[in-house]
Amino acid sequence: MQFYLYQNRENSHSPYLLDIQSDLIDKLNTRLVIPLFDRNLVRHALPVRLNPTLLVEGRPYVLMTHQMASVPHSLLGKMVADFTDQRDDIKKAIDLLIDGF
Template sequence: MQSRLLSDLATRIVIPLGKRSAFGDEAMQGLTPEISFADQELLLLTPQVSSVPEKHLRNPIGSLSHFRDQIVGALDLAVTGI
């Protein structure tokens, strides 16, 4: 989820995804938005935002850039509470 402007850094900021079905009613409105990708219903697990060495991230399988508003909103909620 990290901006390409920071591609010189050795790490990447990431937010894991989880299968929607594994969380029952535990999804948090706004904080863990639902995302559809590759015919799967997923949750953006914003509270688990982390940094990963770039060398461990290989073979991207797609982009979630079309979910930008939901991702930025979830991060905003996590950081500011708004």
């Protein structure tokens, strides 16, 4: 579901995937996602607006907007959080990546 966070079944560098695909497009076997990286493991500065921090179970994770990708639906594990309430910040990050503002 859109703006739900799922465990990543394959990549330990990105333990979570944020689903950003519209729920109206649910017949595909893929989902458009943004990976999250543990804030403590990110070694370089990132633009805050492009890469906002989301708290997952009390720990900070960076939304790696510039690494969004389409992945097989089967890659999405257990749903762990609903970030619908942070939709505006997430969409602003996507808009910055695509439109530059």
